[in-house]
Amino acid sequence: xxxxxxxxxxxxxxxxxxxxxxxxxxxxxxxxxxxxxxxxxxxxxxxxxxxxxxxxxxxxxxxxxxxxxxxxxxxxxxxxxxxxxxxxxxxxxxxxxxxxxxxxxxxxxxxxxxxxxxxxxxxxxxxxxxxxxxxxxxxxxxxxxxxxxxxxxxxxxxxxxxxxxxxxxxxxxxxxxxxxxxxxxxxxxxxxxxxxxxxxxxxxxxxxxxxxxxxxxxxxxxxxxxxxxxxxxxxxxxxxxxxxxxxxxxxxxxxxxxxxxxxxxxxxxxxxxx
Amino acid sequence: xxxxxxxxxxxxxxxxxxxxxxxxxxxxxxxxxxxxxxxxxxxxxxxxxxxxxxxxxxxxxxxxxxxxxxxxxxxxxxxxxxxxxxxxxxxxxxxxxxxxxxxxxxxxxxxxxxxxxxxxxxxxxxxxxxxxxxxxxxxxxxxxxxxxxxxxxxxxxxxxxxxxxxxxxxxxxxxxxxxxxxxxxxxxxxxxxxxxxxxxxxxxxxxxxxxxxxxxxxxxxxxxxxxxxxxxxxxxxxxxxxxxxxxxxxxxxxxxxxxxxxxxxxxxxxxxxxxxxxxxxxxxxxxxxxxxxxxxxxxxxxxxxxxxxxxxxxxxxxxxxxxxxxxxxxxxxxxxxxxxxxxxxxxxxxxxxxxxxxxxxxxxxxxxxxxxxxxxxxxxxxxxxxxxxxxxxxxxxxxxx
Numbered sequence: 261x262x263x264x265x266x267x268x269x270x271x272x273x274x275x276x277x278x279x280x281x282x283x284x285x286x287x288x289x290x291x292x293x294x295x296x297x298x299x300x301x302x303x304x305x306x307x308x309x310x311x312x313x314x315x316x317x318x319x320x321x322x323x324x325x326x327x328x329x330x331x332x333x334x335x336x337x338x339x340x341x342x343x344x345x346x347x348x349x350x351x352x353x354x355x356x357x358x359x360x361x362x363x364x365x366x367x368x369x370x371x372x373x374x375x376x377x378x379x380x381x382x383x384x385x386x387x388x389x390x391x392x393x394x395x396x397x398x399x400x401x402x403x404x405x406x407x408x409x410x411x412x413x414x415x416x417x418x419x420x421x422x423x424x425x426x427x428x429x430x431x432x433x434x435x436x437x438x439x440x441x442x443x444x445x446x447x448x449x450x451x452x453x454x455x456x457x458x459x460x461x462x463x464x465x466x467x468x469x470x471x472x473x474x475x476x477x478x479x480x481x482x483x484x485x486x487x488x489x490x491x492x493x494x495x496x497x498x499x500x501x502x503x504x505x506x507x508x509x510x511x512x513x514x515x516x517x518x519x520x521x522x523x524x525x526x527x528x529x530x531x532x533x534x
Numbered sequence: 535x536x537x538x539x540x541x542x543x544x545x546x547x548x549x550x551x552x553x554x555x556x557x558x559x560x561x562x563x564x565x566x567x568x569x570x571x572x573x574x575x576x577x578x579x580x581x582x583x584x585x586x587x588x589x590x591x592x593x594x595x596x597x598x599x600x601x602x603x604x605x606x607x608x609x610x611x612x613x614x615x616x617x618x619x620x621x622x623x624x625x626x627x628x629x630x631x632x633x634x635x636x637x638x639x640x641x642x643x644x645x646x647x648x649x650x651x652x653x654x655x656x657x658x659x660x661x662x663x664x665x666x667x668x669x670x671x672x673x674x675x676x677x678x679x680x681x682x683x684x685x686x687x688x689x690x691x692x693x694x695x696x697x698x699x700x701x702x703x704x705x706x707x708x709x710x711x712x713x714x715x716x717x718x719x720x721x722x723x724x725x726x727x728x729x730x731x732x733x734x735x736x737x738x739x740x741x742x743x744x745x746x747x748x749x750x751x752x753x754x755x756x757x758x759x760x761x762x763x764x765x766x767x768x769x770x771x772x773x774x775x776x777x778x779x780x781x782x783x784x785x786x787x788x789x790x791x792x793x794x795x796x797x798x799x800x801x802x803x804x805x806x807x808x809x810x811x812x813x814x815x816x817x818x819x820x821x822x823x824x825x826x827x828x829x830x831x832x833x834x835x836x837x838x839x840x841x842x843x844x845x846x847x848x849x850x851x852x853x854x855x856x857x858x859x860x861x862x863x864x865x866x867x868x869x870x871x872x873x874x875x876x877x878x879x880x881x882x883x884x885x886x887x888x889x890x891x892x893x894x895x896x897x898x899x900x901x902x903x904x905x906x907x908x909x910x911x912x913x914x915x916x917x918x919x920x921x922x923x924x925x926x927x928x929x930x931x932x933x934x935x
Contacts, residue, residue: 317834318709318820320716321559327703339832365557366819370833392557392819396547417561419723424564442561443721 265386266358266411266434269309270469270490279486281306281529282471284362284495285520286313286329287346288338289502294512295333298502298520299350303357305521306528309491311389314343314363321391323446325496328503332510340367340376344383351384360387360413360434365401373401377408387411387434395428402431411435416462418442418454425465435469435491436462440476446496449475456488479526486529494527540787540862543853548737551859553852556736558822561720570738572643577745582638589634590749593667594624596631598750600757600913605883606899613906615899616766617886617916618754620778627889627918628750628778629660633729635746637664640727647671647726651715653680653708653774654844654891655687656918657731662696664729672696675714677706680843687922705837708774708847712821732775733851736822740851747781754913755785762911768792770902771915772894773865774809774845776854778917783863784853792864795854796898798840799867809838811850812858812865825852841870841926842890844918872897874930877920889918890926 273280283302288295302310315333319326347359361380368376368390380388388410393401395414402412411434416425419442429436438458440450450472459470472485473493485492501523505516543550556566576582590596599622603615620628640648648670652658658674665672674691678700681688691698704710719728733743758766769786771779773795783793800808808814811826818827820835828836828848838848857863868876873890876897881887888896892915899914906912920927928935 317836318704318713320713320821321720323717331703334834341832364819366827366829366835367833369819369824370829370831391559392822394556394558394560394563396556396563415560417559419561419564421564428560439561441721442723444717447721 265356269356269358270435273308278529279489280308280491281482281527282309282311282473282491282493283307283498283524284311284313284493285498285502286315286326286333287343288315288333288336289329289499290332290506290510290512291336292338292342292346294516296346296349297517299346300353301517301521302524303354305524306530307357307524309358309360311360311362311493311495312343312347314340314361314367316364316367319364321444323444323496325446325499325503329499335510340371344379344385347385348383358386359384360389360411361385362389363391365390365392368401373404377405377410381408381410385410387413389413389415389437395430398431406431406433413437415439416458418458422461425462429466432466432468435471436466437471437473438462438489440472440474443474445474447475449477449481452484452488455485459489482527482529498523540857540860541784543856544737544741550853550856553817553824553855554737554740555824556822557819557824558736559720561723565723566736568643569639572639573738573742576639576642586635586638590631594630594634595622596749597753597757598622600754600761603884606880609883610900610903612904612908613902613910613912614908615903616758616911616913618750618782618913620750620915620917621886621889621892621919625656625660625663626921627656627660628747628781629657629731630663631749631781632731632743632746632777633660633664635742636727636729637668637670640670640729641668643727645725645727647673647722648729649673649675649715649718649726650729650731651675651708651711652731653711653846654842654889655680655684655691655922656844658696658698659687659690659694661729662691662694665696666694673718674698675701675711675718677701677708677711679706680708683926684843684922685925707843709835709838716821731777733777733780733853734775734821734823734825734849740823740853743777744780744784744853747777748784750778750781750915751783751785754782758911758913765789766791766911766913768794768910768912770794770796770895770899770912772796772845772891772917773850773854774798774847774891776851778915780851780853782915787862793862794898794902795863795865796894797865797867798842798845798894799869800839802869803867807839808867809840809845809847810867811848812854813867815848817855820849823852825849825855826858841873841930842894844889844891845894866898868894868897874927876900877927886916887920888916889920890923892917893920
């Protein structure tokens with residue numbers, strides 16, 4: 261069961277008494293081979309959990325950085341099937357790092373929900389975060405995913421109150437993703453105090469681990485938010501490094517991979533600091 | 535939904551059959567649920583209805599006339615053709631009906647800032663207009679390509695005090711403007727109300743936009759009964775998102791009347807340059823609802839094309855998808871060049887310059903009317919006026935202004 265890899269990871273980290281660094285990159289950005297290379301390097305560089313973006317033509321919840329990443333990946337020919345293939349290739353090397361696919365519902369809906377869940381589990385995907393599926397639409401994917409043993413990570417946000425949270429948690433598995441700002445990815449930095457209050461509220465209602473994401477950009481941000489949550493997600497800041505390391509033809513510069521992985525190294529929580 | 539009516543949707547989950555729903559990010563959900571509550575409460579509030587009706591009468595200029603298009607009828611030598619003259623409304627299109635309703639809801643919910651997306655600029659102008667009328671801040675998202683081809687409307691919006699934000703991502707047209715509006719909304723949930731311009735988006739938008747636009751159909755029913763002593767035999771309207779069409783059709787769905795929704799077929803539905811999501815698309819999920827969409831095999835949304843900026847959208851309102859699948863409404867494609875011909879014919883024979891959107895409906899009337907007997911009564915929604923389109927038409931005809 262895919263959920264087990266997520267549970268195992270959080271259990272291991274608990275023993276180390278630290279939180280998880282979750283990195284986000286978009287599958288196929290800037291091309292399949294470079295993205296796979298980055299993916300393979302992430303666990304060693306410091307990623308404890310990998311969020312892999314499934315590119316979509318209309319990423320409504322994303323800011324400019326991840327929008328651009330999606331467009332680059334689609335231009336390079338990325339598809340849902342190739343995203344799963346990429347995960348499968350990664351699993352040839354790494355059996356323990358959880359991989360969570362993050363994206364929008366339409367490509368999964370068109371792939372076919374049941375077939376997608378089968379293929380994603382076969383490929384070694386552990387969980388899904390689908391931004392445009394609130395709990396009102398759990399019957400679409402969250403419930404079948406739960407039955408198949410695929411983690412279905414639900415989002416809580418600054419607009420979530422206690423009653424709403426109970427509703428969100430009903431079919432939530434894996435962990436809870438707290439969206440730390442009301443807004444899109446990669447924009448303003450969240451304040452610590454309201455995020456801590458929200459994480460505390462979530463913890464009063466569930467034993468699932470809590471991750472924090474949106475607007476977390478620097479090693480200092482990661483360090484500070486890691487103190488109040490089980491996992492911290494960095495996305496746009498990593499994707500920005502990809503963007504500045506491609507040439508005018510959209511091809512990866514030779515130093516792209518090492519630049520990305522070096523940056524992830526600075527974010528790593530493995531130093532026993534937290 | 536009960537089986538013997540087409541008018542009971544949506545269900546409690548915001549569905550019309552399998553279509554519709556609430557496919558939005560969690561940040562927006564509490565607001566969407568609040569909007570639903572506010573809308574339900576407004577329906578039971580006589581003061582809300584009285585204010586809406588009063589504004590439609592005195593500010594919009596309703597009822598809009600039902601006009602017998604005598605020369606076009608003679609020319610086509612078939613069905614008796616009536617135009618529902620929505621282009622005579624304040625701001626020149628049906629869009630204002632919905633904007634009045636939504637800004638009253640925004641005020642009821644205590645919101646002070648309005649955002650909107652626009653394609654042709656008609657909805658943007660209508661939104662900027664009601665914002666000026668109610669003293670609210672207004673931000674309109676508009677694709678850069680549309681800003682270029684709808685300059686008069688951009689200037690109108692600015693005169694009305696709106697900020698027009700150019701959208702440079704994607705195809706730089708309506709779909710991308712909607713993405714950008716949703717990004718603004720999610721970052722400003724506290725004070726911002728999103729006035730969606732068509733009967734699409736997450737529940738309850740398709741329902742409330744339809745209900746505000748149903749004034750078109752309700753008036754038509756009264757007017758045709760007074761004029762002809764009976765209901766029409768057929769209704770024709772263009773569909774982009776489909777708000778003018780659903781506004782005309784919905785009050786008649788349970789009557790024995792043929793209905794035609796006219797989609798923009800661009801260069802032709804056998805090309806990849808069209809906007810006919812029912813004829814050339816398949817069901818998918820975008821912008822908060824499940825509906826027919828233009829997309830590739832991987833579920834990536836494709837760019838639409840139409841000479842009419844208001845129809846240049848790769849989706850359609852969810853209720854139309856349902857009416858299409860149930861077969862209650864027939865959806866037909868009309869190309870750019872057919873619409874251009876109809877634009878000219880209507881102008882020459884009736885002295886009415888129609889919007890390029892509405893010209894699609896006229897083009898189908900031109901196709902259909904001659905095949906019908908003279909006692910067949912047909913009502914077409916002339917949803918907007920064409921002043922905004924004269925530059926596009928001039929370019930297409932190779933004329934210089």
